[in-house]
Amino acid sequence: MTLNLEQYAKLIDDEQKAFQADKAVKKVGYICNYIPVELLSAAGVRHARLVKAGSTRTVSAGELYTQSVFCDFTKSCIGFFQESGSLYKSFDKVYNFHSCSTMKRASEVIEQFVPTKLLNLPKLRPSQDARDFFRLEIINFKNDLEELTGKPIAEEEIQRQITIYNRARRLLKQISDLRKDERPVLTGAQFLDITLGYYYLPGDKLVPALEKVLAHLQAKPRGKARPLRLMVSGSIIADGDRRLLDIIENELDARVVIEDHCAGVRPFYHTISETDEPYRALANGYLDQAPCARMKPLSDGVEFSGRLARDYAVDGVIYSYLKFCACYGVSKKEFTDEFRNQKLPVLELSSDYSESDHGQIKTRIEAFIEVLREKQSNHTREQLHA
Amino acid sequence: MNQVHKAKDIVSGGEWNYTTSAPVVGLDIGSRGSKGVLLLGDQVATVLNPTGLYMQETADELLSQLVRQVRIDRSDVAFIVGTGYGRISLKYDDIPYKVVTEISCHAMGAHAVVPDTKTIIDIGGQDSKAIRVDPATGKVVEFVMNDKCAAGTGRFLEKAATILGVDLRDLGGVALRSKNPAQVSSQCAVFAESEVISLRARGARENLEEISADIAAGVHVATARRVRNLLGRVGIEPPIVFTGGVSNNVGMWKVLEEEIGAKFTPAKLDLIFAGALGAAVHAWKFHAAATGAESPKKRKPKAGASPEAGAAVAE
Numbered sequence: 001m002t003l004n005l006e007q008y009a010k011l012i013d014d015e016q017k018a019f020q021a022d023k024a025v026k027k028v029g030y031i032c033n034y035i036p037v038e039l040l041s042a043a044g045v046r047h048a049r050l051v052k053a054g055s056t057r058t059v060s061a062g063e064l065y066t067q068s069v070f071c072d073f074t075k076s077c078i079g080f081f082q083e084s085g086s087l088y089k090s091f092d093k094v095y096n097f098h099s100c101s102t103m104k105r106a107s108e109v110i111e112q113f114v115p116t117k118l119l120n121l122p123k124l125r126p127s128q129d130a131r132d133f134f135r136l137e138i139i140n141f142k143n144d145l146e147e148l149t150g151k152p153i154a155e156e157e158i159q160r161q162i163t164i165y166n167r168a169r170r171l172l173k174q175i176s177d178l179r180k181d182e183r184p185v186l187t188g189a190q191f192l193d194i195t196l197g198y199y200y201l202p203g204d205k206l207v208p209a210l211e212k213v214l215a216h217l218q219a220k221p222r223g224k225a226r227p228l229r230l231m232v233s234g235s236i237i238a239d240g241d242r243r244l245l246d247i248i249e250n251e252l253d254a255r256v257v258i259e260d261h262c263a264g265v266r267p268f269y270h271t272i273s274e275t276d277e278p279y280r281a282l283a284n285g286y287l288d289q290a291p292c293a294r295m296k297p298l299s300d301g302v303e304f305s306g307r308l309a310r311d312y313a314v315d316g317v318i319y320s321y322l323k324f325c326a327c328y329g330v331s332k333k334e335f336t337d338e339f340r341n342q343k344l345p346v347l348e349l350s351s352d353y354s355e356s357d358h359g360q361i362k363t364r365i366e367a368f369i370e371v372l373r374e375k376q377s378n379h380t381r382e383q384l385h386a
Numbered sequence: 387m388n389q390v391h392k393a394k395d396i397v398s399g400g401e402w403n404y405t406t407s408a409p410v411v412g413l414d415i416g417s418r419g420s421k422g423v424l425l426l427g428d429q430v431a432t433v434l435n436p437t438g439l440y441m442q443e444t445a446d447e448l449l450s451q452l453v454r455q456v457r458i459d460r461s462d463v464a465f466i467v468g469t470g471y472g473r474i475s476l477k478y479d480d481i482p483y484k485v486v487t488e489i490s491c492h493a494m495g496a497h498a499v500v501p502d503t504k505t506i507i508d509i510g511g512q513d514s515k516a517i518r519v520d521p522a523t524g525k526v527v528e529f530v531m532n533d534k535c536a537a538g539t540g541r542f543l544e545k546a547a548t549i550l551g552v553d554l555r556d557l558g559g560v561a562l563r564s565k566n567p568a569q570v571s572s573q574c575a576v577f578a579e580s581e582v583i584s585l586r587a588r589g590a591r592e593n594l595e596e597i598s599a600d601i602a603a604g605v606h607v608a609t610a611r612r613v614r615n616l617l618g619r620v621g622i623e624p625p626i627v628f629t630g631g632v633s634n635n636v637g638m639w640k641v642l643e644e645e646i647g648a649k650f651t652p653a654k655l656d657l658i659f660a661g662a663l664g665a666a667v668h669a670w671k672f673h674a675a676a677t678g679a680e681s682p683k684k685r686k687p688k689a690g691a692s693p694e695a696g697a698a699v700a701e
Contacts, residue, residue, distance in 0.1 A: 350533050359471050360513065364531050367489035371526050 002219065003212035005190055011209055012200050019046050019200075020090045026149050029091040029114070031077070031107055032099035033267040033289070034121050036138060036282040038161035041203050042153050043145040048087060049199035050077050050094070051263055053241035058083060059353050065109045071322040072353040073238055074106040081113040088114075093148055095141065097121040100294050100327050117144055124296050125287050135283035142279075158278040164203040165272070171210040172198060172268040175217060179257040180312055183223035188232065188256025189245040192264065196239055228254035228372055231314040233305050233335060235322040236263050241353065244320060247362050252369050258312035260305040261328075266290045269304075293327040298334055306338040316345040316372045318365065323352045345372060390455050391430045396655040400501030402428070404670050408464035408677075411452060412665025413445050414491065415472030418511030418540065419631055421662035422448035424456060424463075425670055431455040432659050441472035465673035467491075467665040471512065482676065486668045488661050489529050493517050495664030496627040497524030499653045504623040507613060507642065507650075508660070509632035511540045516616040518623070524667070530619045538612025540632045546605040549582050550598050558637030561602035563595075568604030602637065610641040617646055625651040629660035 003011075019027060028040055028047045040047040054062070054076030061082045062075030080088040094116040096107040110116050120137045122130035142153055175194055178185055186194075194213060197206050230248060237244065237259065248254050260266060272285035291301045309317060317339045321328040328335075329350065336346045347368040349361065393402040409426040416437060422445075424431040433451045438444040445468070453460050466483045468476045469491040476483065488510075496503045497519055506517040518527040532538050547554040561567075568585050571577050585601050628650045632638050643649055655663065 345528065348530075359474070362474075363471070363487055363489070363513070367487040367526070367529060370487060370490050371528070374525050 001212050002216035003209060004216050005193065005213070008197065008209060008213050009193060011205070012196055015201050015205070016048070016087055019048060020087060022046060026092045027090055028145075028148075029088060029094040031094065031096040031103055033262055033292075034097045034099065034286055035095055036141070036286060037203075038158060038165050038272070038278075038282065039138070039142055039145060039153070041161045041164070042157040043142075043149055044151065045092075045145065045149060046202065048091075050080075050088065051196075051199050051236075051239045052076065052080060052087070053238035053353060054079050056354055062106075065112075066106070069324050070106075071102055071235070071324045073236055073241075073322055074102050076238070076353065077103070077106055078109050081110060093117065095119065095144075097137075097141075100292075100325075102324075102326060122287070123294060125291060125300065126297075131283050131287060134287060135279045138279050138282050155278055158282075159274065161203060162272045162278065162281065163274055164207055166274065168198060168203060168206050168210060169268040169271060171207065171214060173265065175210070175214055176258070176265040176268070178217055179255075181222060182226045184227075184255060184257060185217050185220040185222060187245075187249050188230075188259060189242055189249055192237065192239075192242075192245070192259070195263065195265075195268075198267070199239070228316075228369060228376075229257045229312065229314045230254050231258045231260065231309050231312065231317045232256050232264075232320055233260040233309075233317055233339075234320045234332070235325045235328040236261050237320075238263055243358070244318070244349070244351070244361070244365075247358075247365055248318070251362065252366055254369055257314060258308050260308050262292055265308075266292075266304075293331045293335075298331055302334050302338045305335055306342060309339060309342060309344060314344065315376065316347070316368065318347045318349060318368070320349040320351055323350050345375070388433045388451065388455065389431070391432070391655065393425075393428045393430050396430060396499050396653070398500050398651070398654055402498075404498065404667055406670055406673075408673055409453070409456065409458055409462050410666055410669035410673055411449060411463055411466045412491065412495075412662040412667070412669055413448055413466060413468050413470075413473075413476070414488065414659075414661035414665055415441050415445055415468065415470040415476070416511050416631070416661070417471050417513075418544070419658065420444045420448055420470070420472070421659050422452050423659055423662040423666040424452040425666050426456050426458065429456055430655075430663070430666075432656075432662070434658065437472065441475040442477065444472065445476050465669040465676070467669040467672065469661050469665045482672070484668070484672055486665060488513075489515060489517060489531075490526055491661045491664030491668065492629050493519045493526045493664065494524045494667045495660035495662070496629055496653070496657070497521070498663055498667050499655050499657075499660075500625060500627050500651050502625050503627045503651070505617070505620070505626040506660075507617060507626065507628050508630040509538075509540055509609075509613060509628075509638070510630040510661075511544075514538050514613050514616065514630075514632075516613070516620045518620045524664075528620050530616045532612065532616060538609050538616075540630070542609055543605060543632065543635070543638070545579050546582055546602065549579065549586065550601060552598065552602065555634075557602055558606070558635035558639070560599050561606045561637035562640065564599035564603035566600055567607050568597075568600045570601070570604040570608040603641075606635075606637050606641045607645075610638065610645045613642060614645040622646055622648055624648060627651055627653060627657065627660075629657040631658045633657045633660075 026045045028045045031050050058079035059072050059075045061079035080086045091114050094114050097119045098121040124130045270289035273281040290304045339346045412423045414421040420435050420437045422433040431452050433448050463481050468485050469488045473485045492508045496506050502521050508515045515531045517529040547557045
């Protein structure tokens, strides 16, 4: 059985509609990939990640609550709580495991719309104390969920969900791996759209859907010629923010074969131990995942990014960060140095969700691609002469 | 501005390699000014107009002025390359047309007139860029562009000129008279604008000229620092060539040289035309590649021209 990408997109769309209509169960929104989704599923709540990017109108709705120098993703998250018909309006509760400082502030604003709980996430990855503490915080999270639903969460159910989500993460990574092919069967935008299932579908629907999508993609004929292979690294490229990918893949005919941001392949590079005590397993698993730039040491994240660039054999990197992003705007030099050390050309782009700068952004990417193509044809000439 | 040069007169320290029997054109539709260059034989024709509301009309006007200058028909033109921010909206059914980004065009244009060029600073109406060029080919090795905001671009200088009531062309000269440049934030054009207004408000009637000079100089320094930071990322290797509309500004030329601690190599052509000239050179290359060799283009019947195009020629 296979599922093509349109059918898969419809499944996600239908699920969001059902989510909004469902009055029988509690519905939870969560911020950031450091939340153990396994527990949400084990608690029997419907859940969705706050991962949508907004139009300029949504952004300015968010700006009612923030200063203007705040990233547009954060402003969108706030803005969607005001927009009629928005998925976010149907949440009974929002959880945030102390994501970046900007999102943490945003979740305090969101509290005006929906009950919101902030939980601690220790940032020092190697520390054993951090791990022990994180385990306790995950238990607090479980207790809060039990209070929300009025039902206890069984440990066996957590174990079962760990197995399900491990399977989902492996499948998503496997799908991403298809892009390592010289002539990949899927675009970068398509991959991002596939990841959305992880944020909107319940685990027991997600796994079979991903299996069918993988089967569909494996049966697809390879692309015609080797495209120019780009990596996009930096701030989140959220659900609804496809401008950069549109320019690269549709307008300029290059491919994003890999991305390193928190709505790309990154959350799917870890698995959780299926044999440890579940809270210990979750604490270790989530702290060991491919880290976001707010985690310490930063070099872990930089190294991971560099590894992706190598594994996916990219020709160049677009380092794109949202304006005012304290994580990726400020640590950009560490990341771009890593790529440059690998002799990879890098284009830095700072962006937001405004629509008027399409031409300026396109000029930069187009020129970058001209330079990369030129480099490639020189390389081919050299090889021919050698 | 609108004139016909002899190619050998605009090259510094090298040969002119783009002699052509088929007329080729480069059009650089910028955010503020539109530039056109036509190459024919050993002639280089240049035209500069303000960018109008409609890109196609602006481009057609440039084209008809160019062909008039060298006394040919529009239908004789063998190839057009468009660049600049209006490049996307151009359309030519009757003449082969391609688009090349302004980064590649500025590199090629500077390379054509200063063949040894290794580094380019370009400051235009809404963008500024630093480009490292391969002197063997004129191709871009690396480039950095400004953030999309207007700080460090010509737009910022234009704003300052308006507030000071100075003609933009005179702003650089006014700045050179300053002994004590005002401190202007280099962060944001919008904030800097209100800074300039409040600086000016502090000035007394008797020292208005002095204050204007200090503010103008401060604005130049702020802009130059933004641009210097760009250059820091690609490296500064001479010969350095300064291109774009702002390269005409004597004040900016001086302040930038001070900021980067190096001299620009002067060119014999006004380098507001660097992008258009580079586009024309790219057109020359495309045409040569399409015809297999450099060969004169056969005249096409005029009937194929579009109605608007016909009107432009008949003018």
